[in-house]
Amino acid sequence: MRSRKYLDTYMKDSKNTLFLGIPIAQWHADLWLWEKFFSTHRIKSLIEFGTGSGGLSLFFLLQSMQHHFKFNSFDIARPAALDEPIGKVLNLKSHFTQGDIMVKLHNVIVELITKSQHPILLYCDNGNKPLEVKTYTTYLLKDDFVAVHDWGVEFTRKNVPISLELIPFREVTVIDSYTRWMRKTK
Ligand SMILES: C[S@@+](CC[C@H](N)C(=O)[O-])C[C@H]1O[C@@H](n2cnc3c(N)ncnc32)[C@H](O)[C@@H]1O
Numbered sequence: 001m002r003s004r005k006y007l008d009t010y011m012k013d014s015k016n017t018l019f020l021g022i023p024i025a026q027w028h029a030d031l032w033l034w035e036k037f038f039s040t041h042r043i044k045s046l047i048e049f050g051t052g053s054g055g056l057s058l059f060f061l062l063q064s065m066q067h068h069f070k071f072n073s074f075d076i077a078r079p080a081a082l083d084e085p086i087g088k089v090l091n092l093k094s095h096f097t098q099g100d101i102m103v104k105l106h107n108v109i110v111e112l113i114t115k116s117q118h119p120i121l122l123y124c125d126n127g128n129k130p131l132e133v134k135t136y137t138t139y140l141l142k143d144d145f146v147a148v149h150d151w152g153v154e155f156t157r158k159n160v161p162i163s164l165e166l167i168p169f170r171e172v173t174v175i176d177s178y179t180r181w182m183r184k185t186k
Pocket residue numbers: 023024025026049050051052053054055056074075076077099100101102125126127128
């Protein structure tokens with residue numbers, strides 16, 4: 001927990017946690033874990049719930065270009081990154097949908113999951129993580145992935161649906177990350 005305490009303090013200054021100049025609600029060490037994930041697991045689609053300012057979405061969008069997967073991000077609010085030079089150059093707008101993922105966009109998301117190529121990775125960093133994971137995991141297939149943020153705070157082991165298993169990821173425990181990756185087993 002020592003690393004969490006240090007990194008939480010570091011993150012309190014939002015100028016410290018940027019990607020390409022755009023805020024990210026992550027520790028930078030998590031980007032290293034995401035690098036490992038993308039180079040280990042070949043996904044075809046990534047769906048992000050909770051764009052925030054859009055810094056992490058830019059990171060995901062660049063990864064999608066390198067690793068050849070489709071990327072879509074959802075948020076009820078408009079992310080600042082859309083209006084920044086890097087957001088415009090990468091055309092983040094065409095990967096973003098604005099709306100409430102639990103109400104207005106429910107059918108849109110189910111259709112996206114149904115039509116997307118698998119394996120899909122669903123990344124939940126939104127308002128109610130246990131509910132999002134529970135709701136949308138049911139539409140995933142065996143060997144799809146779910147990742148969740150705020151592990152140990154907003155989402156704990158008891159929130160892991162029975163159809164998911166945690167991926168043993170040594171580095172996650174080394175930095176005591178807030179992110180956990182899971183695989184659908186049935
Ligand atoms: C913690 S921020 C996401 C941070 C981002 N993933 C990052 O790492 O920089 C959570 C986001 O969830 C969005 N949100 C909360 N409830 C939502 C809902 N029901 N539908 C869509 N977006 C929602 C908020 O607007 C907020 O931008």
